[in-house]
Amino acid sequence: MSFFEAKNISIRFGGIRALELVNFDVKKGEVFSIIGPNGAGKTTIFNCINRYYDLDEGAFIFNEKDISRVRPHVVANLGIARTFQNIELFRRMTVVDNLLLGRHRRRRSNLFAEALFTGFVRKQEIENREKAEDIIDFLDLQAYRDQIIENLPYGVQKTVEIGRALAMEPELLLLDEPSSGMTLEETEELSFWITDIKEELGITILMVEHNMKFIKEISDRTMAMSFGEVITQGTTAEVLEHPEVLKAYLGEEDAFTEN
Amino acid sequence: MRFVMKKKYYEDIRLFKYRSTFFWYLALVTGCLTIPIALDDYFISILTFICIYAVGALGLMLLAGFTGQVSMGHAAFFAIGSYTAAIITTKGGPLLLAIPAAGILAGLMGIIIGLPVLRLSGLYLSIATIALAFIVEEILVRWESLTRGNLGIYVESPSIGPLEFSSGISLYYLSFVVLIIVILLAKNILRSPTGRAMIAIRDSEVAAQAMGISLPKFKTTAFAISAFFTGIAGALYTYKISFINPESFTLLLSIEFLAMIIIGGLGSVHGAIFGAIFFVVLPNAIILTKDYLPKFVRDQTGLEAALFGLMIILFILFEPMGLYGRWLKIKYYFETFPLYKKDTFKREKSYQKVERQ
Ligand SMILES: Nc1ncnc2c1ncn2[C@@H]1O[C@H](COP(=O)(O)OP(=O)(O)OP(=O)(O)O)[C@@H](O)[C@H]1O
Ligand SMILES: [Mg+2]
Numbered sequence: 010m011s012f013f014e015a016k017n018i019s020i021r022f023g024g025i026r027a028l029e030l031v032n033f034d035v036k037k038g039e040v041f042s043i044i045g046p047n048g049a050g051k052t053t054i055f056n057c058i059n060r061y062y063d064l065d066e067g068a069f070i071f072n073e074k075d076i077s078r079v080r081p082h083v084v085a086n087l088g089i090a091r092t093f094q095n096i097e098l099f100r101r102m103t104v105v106d107n108l109l110l111g112r113h114r115r116r117r118s119n120l121f122a123e124a125l126f127t128g129f130v131r132k133q134e135i136e137n138r139e140k141a142e143d144i145i146d147f148l149d150l151q152a153y154r155d156q157i158i159e160n161l162p163y164g165v166q167k168t169v170e171i172g173r174a175l176a177m178e179p180e181l182l183l184l185d186e187p188s189s190g191m192t193l194e195e196t197e198e199l200s201f202w203i204t205d206i207k208e209e210l211g212i213t214i215l216m217v218e219h220n221m222k223f224i225k226e227i228s229d230r231t232m233a234m235s236f237g238e239v240i241t242q243g244t245t246a247e248v249l250e251h252p253e254v255l256k257a258y259l260g261e262e263d264a265f266t267e268n
Numbered sequence: 269m270r271f272v273m274k275k276k277y278y279e280d281i282r283l284f285k286y287r288s289t290f291f292w293y294l295a296l297v298t299g300c301l302t303i304p305i306a307l308d309d310y311f312i313s314i315l316t317f318i319c320i321y322a323v324g325a326l327g328l329m330l331l332a333g334f335t336g337q338v339s340m341g342h343a344a345f346f347a348i349g350s351y352t353a354a355i356i357t358t359k360g361g362p363l364l365l366a367i368p369a370a371g372i373l374a375g376l377m378g379i380i381i382g383l384p385v386l387r388l389s390g391l392y393l394s395i396a397t398i399a400l401a402f403i404v405e406e407i408l409v410r411w412e413s414l415t416r417g418n419l420g421i422y423v424e425s426p427s428i429g430p431l432e433f434s435s436g437i438s439l440y441y442l443s444f445v446v447l448i449i450v451i452l453l454a455k456n457i458l459r460s461p462t463g464r465a466m467i468a469i470r471d472s473e474v475a476a477q478a479m480g481i482s483l484p485k486f487k488t489t490a491f492a493i494s495a496f497f498t499g500i501a502g503a504l505y506t507y508k509i510s511f512i513n514p515e516s517f518t519l520l521l522s523i524e525f526l527a528m529i530i531i532g533g534l535g536s537v538h539g540a541i542f543g544a545i546f547f548v549v550l551p552n553a554i555i556l557t558k559d560y561l562p563k564f565v566r567d568q569t570g571l572e573a574a575l576f577g578l579m580i581i582l583f584i585l586f587e588p589m590g591l592y593g594r595w596l597k598i599k600y601y602f603e604t605f606p607l608y609k610k611d612t613f614k615r616e617k618s619y620q621k622v623e624r625q
Pocket of ligand 1: 022025027045046047048049050051052053054094
């Protein structure tokens, strides 16, 4: 039984077949990437996992549990964290507060204890802050700790979003184009962090990416898609050399020469 | 400016970040407790109303200002609190039962009504809550065996044991203590996971769900807390004016509460208090200064309502952060006195403007 599995998933938006009988599985502890030209349906897979959209067909199996009918917040509570292609941070809050929100699924207090701010709630808050502080250190965010998100540069915001997902202490982390909009330097750092997340924190990563060099560096296995269908999947090296993949990217050669 | 070093995490979760802040608030509370002794009934009455409306405004602030769910029907919860307190007191029930009961009943109604209504958002939610307020008003008129319909209910002064709240000042102290308790409860909730979840829902529902926050659960919770506070305000109101009938709880009251939190500054506890002060003081200020106004202005009917409307428009246009935002700027100006830069808050402002388009 695999750790995470998409079984024959399909979804249609009006006439568009955004996903058509897609199958893949992610093994515990690996980095699995999804590549494909614009509009291939990559983000749609994430949105279906998060239950923002209902699948027309198929199912997602996570830790042997069918998660394709649960309510959206349950997905997070089962241990799946994510980042968004267009950054969905709480823009008017500070970096720390965003990280603390990542701790929400660890909440053990109830409203009445919170209203009285009992010793238990205080202890829980201190734990949450310790965890947030760990993440700030891990991702080098000390300089931005108390700043409001909307005043931060794009690359830093993307990092904070990863931090917020890590604060959830997930088992599976979904990253939607983590390197897009980042500078070369930031991308470099990112590939170290992702390796650390995988190796030190033991978190499995499912990632959508366009940057081929980046994928070569950190991805164990890769799946290529086009127009909602899987072209091929396998080890990253195999997939990136597959003739159909090269064809799908025709006219987008710069995707491969990009550094 | 002070720089806060992170030595202990506990520093972050304290109610007062700096020792000096604590002493300022202590001084304020002491002032509120002692100065009224020297004031006449008229001013004590003004202070009492400020406390009462501040409790209600704080209730609506948690829902509209912190959770982003704009209710235009809060008069309903205020009414439920008022009638609960009135009925319990006329039946001889103790005050210490009546006030919490008023809050709890309003809170329960908040849950019952909140569950279906909170599936709606934005304008639809507002309209559904207006409908709710009309229904409650209608029930108050029709359920004569309980509410005496349009005749209304007279309430004698309540008491706790031998302590009778008959004089203006004792009722002021009661309202003030309730206000302090309610502020502390709100502050505690806001620095806990529930409060953060509420603010998260306001800022991005999509991201909130990705954090594991259940939208129905926390929207309903916010509705319940909000209704609870507003119900308590309603109970205090009953004791203050000692006569209530359905006409005290119209749509206008709901709108006045909204006006309070907008003028005070959405999304801050201070805002609710400032808004209540403004709301109570403005009409009184108009009355006091009426004699000095030119005759043609003085004789206009609806002067207060017009001024109030004008203030709301001015605030939305020029100070979206409300009175509290203005206060922050003044405070910042003095704290950084020689270094103050004119455009410090510019960014914030332009963002707020864009957001409303
Ligand atoms: N909510 C929606 N309603 C209608 N169509 C949608 C919706 N979401 C996605 N689509 C369509 O589904 C297809 C796949 O979109 P998706 O966002 O998954 O692409 P993607 O692979 O992430 O592309 P990109 O690389 O540009 O991010 C597109 O044709 C898109 O227009
Ligand atoms: Mg996408």
